[in-house]
Amino acid sequence: MFMLQVGIIGAGRIGKLHAANIQQMSHVRVRAISDVCISGLDNWASELNIPVITNDYRDLLNDPDIQAVFICSPTSTHASIIQEAAEAGKHIFCEKPISFSVETTRQALEAVEKAGIKMQVGFNRRFDLNFKKARDVVQAGTIGIPHLLRITSRDPEPPSPEYVSKSGGLFMDMTIHDFDMARYVMQSEVVEVYAQGANLIDPKIGELNDIDTAVINLRFANGALGVIENSRKAVYGYDQRLEAFGSKGCVSINNERPSTAVVATSDGVEMDKPLFFFLERYTQAYIQEVRDFVRSILFNEPIVCNANDGLQAERIARAAKESLVCRHPVTLELKTPVINT
Amino acid sequence: MFMLQVGIIGAGRIGKLHAANIQQMSHVRVRAISDVCISGLDNWASELNIPVITNDYRDLLNDPDIQAVFICSPTSTHASIIQEAAEAGKHIFCEKPISFSVETTRQALEAVEKAGIKMQVGFNRRFDLNFKKARDVVQAGTIGIPHLLRITSRDPEPPSPEYVSKSGGLFMDMTIHDFDMARYVMQSEVVEVYAQGANLIDPKIGELNDIDTAVINLRFANGALGVIENSRKAVYGYDQRLEAFGSKGCVSINNERPSTAVVATSDGVEMDKPLFFFLERYTQAYIQEVRDFVRSILFNEPIVCNANDGLQAERIARAAKESLVCRHPVTLELKTPVINT
């Protein structure tokens, strides 16, 4: 029986989430986890039956029993770890974004390509049944030729100023998921971006030269238009909707709620708020993306969300930033080397 | 050009509603209105251009220009007025119920049959687009062979004890609409009734020997089962839903609301309450039932909701009352003389 052994690099919230999910799966086990700060990890790791804890991720790269690593460390470390992991012949699951610089990302991906390993980027929404249904409907031709895509993507509360300062900005940190979703559902590359932004929620975000509210227009290679709406603060919960419209119809994806209950009283008719945030909303998607990654390695199947997908979303984010600053639409060249593992 | 002239007997809420609706229609005019108490009607009638006001309904029956009468007087007067109107050769629109006694109703209908006039009963819900759609779906065979019918019918607030005392009881006053709807949607006669009731809302209703909450089970001639849920007080508004289930599917009719607005805040996600009561909910149905009545007369088309429909709903109401009292199911004979004008 196949059994994949993996190492987790970075024991923050998302690294721990992947570890816990993996330990409940068949055919895969966490052999080791590394973090620059490992104090206090003992109990957690022992409860999950993770045998090795280390503060040096190179221990994982040097462990011949580990076939794949999950890179969950800060974004600034991703690219160099990818290079090292690729040289060590480890398959890679890397959280988004790969880096804050398209050039840096491109170099890291060349190392991946050269090593011939598999690499998956953590665009978890591709594994959500709702968004997958939207893509399937578009792909099946049910809505005909796509004309318009709309993504509404709003977080329930803004991150701390400290987080914002290291996030790479709204487009690279938050909208990058929507850029990926746009390519995933429309199955066409983005060739033009125009971005509007505003600082309406927390003045501290503005002081850090970032925005918290945005509307981003896209034009796709197939001629369709797209628009993404972002806010860092939807007080009613995580607002994650999408609509693709075409010559033969329209598919809309709506929010998930804790229950289907509807309560009617003399005050009004009320239903549940959307699920609070990404951990609640994408619980199953986080599990499914790892399952698919494991299966891709064990059975040599294609990666649903590969290195090139990571690169392309970063390119769009970069163009959006440029558009925001220079206040005009920015064109994206289509001829980009496709690194498709 | 055809022009139907009608007389309205009874200038209460419903008589006035019909008059106002008629005066906005083509091909029909209110020529006269009668009520035992006509003081204060002048302004209202003059604004609606109704030329004649009288306190004797016989003036309407004797007026050769009047071809049809709307009987909107108290239920206790319906049957005798029907007899007189039939003898006078007037077509009849009669509010429900025709009478509180199946025998009395039957005699009135014999007069109608003998006179060869048209008679429509005021089951306004048949003219609502939602309920009509349910019937059409059932009739088209979309749900296959009907197995189960459910009607949820709840008023927003109980009537006054004075009204209750003259109403004929919950089944004859309120559920009678649901009994008619059951026959209309299922297109099959009711052959068995079992009724449960309770006095949960207003003790004064119990003191009048009536109930305010009920569940009534039906069995149809086609073998299907049915259930009606009634309450005199749904604090969130008029609750009017129906569901027909069969071998190939299910059709559900839901409440109408003032707007489609959904408001999401940190407190929850809220939509509008259902429309308040029958005047708001069935505004268009009240107009349509009169339009159809007028057309039936002018073009000699069949009545959507005829005298027999009035009789049958009363028979079910009567059986429900008997079941409630004797606490066992009551069988209804199918062989009833069909008075179908």
Next chain:
Amino acid sequence: MFMLQVGIIGAGRIGKLHAANIQQMSHVRVRAISDVCISGLDNWASELNIPVITNDYRDLLNDPDIQAVFICSPTSTHASIIQEAAEAGKHIFCEKPISFSVETTRQALEAVEKAGIKMQVGFNRRFDLNFKKARDVVQAGTIGIPHLLRITSRDPEPPSPEYVSKSGGLFMDMTIHDFDMARYVMQSEVVEVYAQGANLIDPKIGELNDIDTAVINLRFANGALGVIENSRKAVYGYDQRLEAFGSKGCVSINNERPSTAVVATSDGVEMDKPLFFFLERYTQAYIQEVRDFVRSILFNEPIVCNANDGLQAERIARAAKESLVCRHPVTLELKTPVINT
């Protein structure tokens, strides 16, 4: 008792609609209708009890019994008729747009201002209960400070090439309603516009130098962002939705459907398509806008949708066209003379 006499200029689809609605109202009557082509109008006018038909609109302006005119003739004639009607002291209801040139419109409005008459522009959606609810919710502060407005506005089928050629283009013909709705709901002026367009539906529209699909970005004086999505062809029906999002929540307006029926079969779960087009969707709004116009005149109340509202929507449409052509955002000066009657 007050009674307003009006004249209708232009007996096309919309002129006839207003005439028919008016004839069913209290306190207002159509005294005359004019059109360059009056052959075949006789029967229709006689059925509606409209006494005068003429092929010269000046007959209406010269009739001392007519206090107000409805300008429903082609757009190219609006401005000069407004000038004449204002000079004749008639109150004016003018269909949108007032003209295709902001300067022309401005001159017409100066005549209105000088004459001291009332003028309403035919932005019928302001009188729809759904959109009114959205505005009321925003105005009440329920969603806090507005951050983002989204309008989805799609027609069920594109107009004929002949219509398109005289329409003034998508923004002036179709989006102008959405521009007005944006100002109405957000209660703030638009200060920047960026427009993307495409010709995806009918190549003939492209040949006429027009577009059929568009995304238009707005920035409001209060700092909020807005986005409008347009398509000339939504095969499932007239798609009219709006969402306003702010610091304390979100209000969404959805489509109206012929019935609330939901049909579940082995093939799926289906509900009604949206109402087909503007005549079905805004039936009540067309009635209400005239009712409010009549009341504004009879009781000297403010116009819900005045001449300045017409002007501002045209300015935004003009800016959108410029943005589309020059491919960069266009700024709108706020200091415009407000003509508020």
Next chain:
Amino acid sequence: MFMLQVGIIGAGRIGKLHAANIQQMSHVRVRAISDVCISGLDNWASELNIPVITNDYRDLLNDPDIQAVFICSPTSTHASIIQEAAEAGKHIFCEKPISFSVETTRQALEAVEKAGIKMQVGFNRRFDLNFKKARDVVQAGTIGIPHLLRITSRDPEPPSPEYVSKSGGLFMDMTIHDFDMARYVMQSEVVEVYAQGANLIDPKIGELNDIDTAVINLRFANGALGVIENSRKAVYGYDQRLEAFGSKGCVSINNERPSTAVVATSDGVEMDKPLFFFLERYTQAYIQEVRDFVRSILFNEPIVCNANDGLQAERIARAAKESLVCRHPVTLELKTPVINT
């Protein structure tokens, strides 16, 4: 760290489901599984790391390391195994119904009571977040004093005639879940039952003296009324809804669907069908009921769904059967010995 060891008696569909769920949980492990037919179980058990397979459930009762057993064998064996397990001092999780005879069940429960062990009955729906929300809303007083409960419970396809013949009949096999749900949500005992049934789906079910369509009326000790609608065949999927109505409002629970997608085309507007059947619909509930059972034992907390709950649902099912046969309502005595572990 606590660790509960359990044995599974019966390796059918539900026994295997519990085993698989348990092996993914913390603090509990399946130590052994028994079935009269164990051929072919090896691979499955080894993949799940279940060390012991046996064809004699007594091996589990005799194993001192096993603290609790899951009784998933045919209903006819439940009562005697309960007696033995209780005598062996094992905590018991027993699938519904406990037996087909209220007297037999009562005797089994006396053994449980005497042994002082914990016993949970497999009413999985209590652990579904939707139904739990309905109960919470009722308990919180949001709907005021409960007046009416409605449960719509329809399976997607009828079981095989062989299954039906051993099922104990519709009420004992299927409606028993609804009877439990009625008690759970209303928090009041059922004191009267009236049942209507029909054989409309599969004639073979009728030949077995069973029904496939039913409406069951309930009267609760608190005066409220209830109604349950059952069908063995809803072609559009598992239909599981509930509505509780009271003096201050109403709470409704609706179906769960695979996705929130809505697809609009010229053919109509379609959404997903409900989840197919109980395994899909109650996936999380099956996990949660076991988690709660484990916690109840490890931390000596009350059982959510105890032996008395099993008994009461069976009493109602028995009364429903009696009502169906004798065609009149049947009264249930309230004074039943409460076996509350």
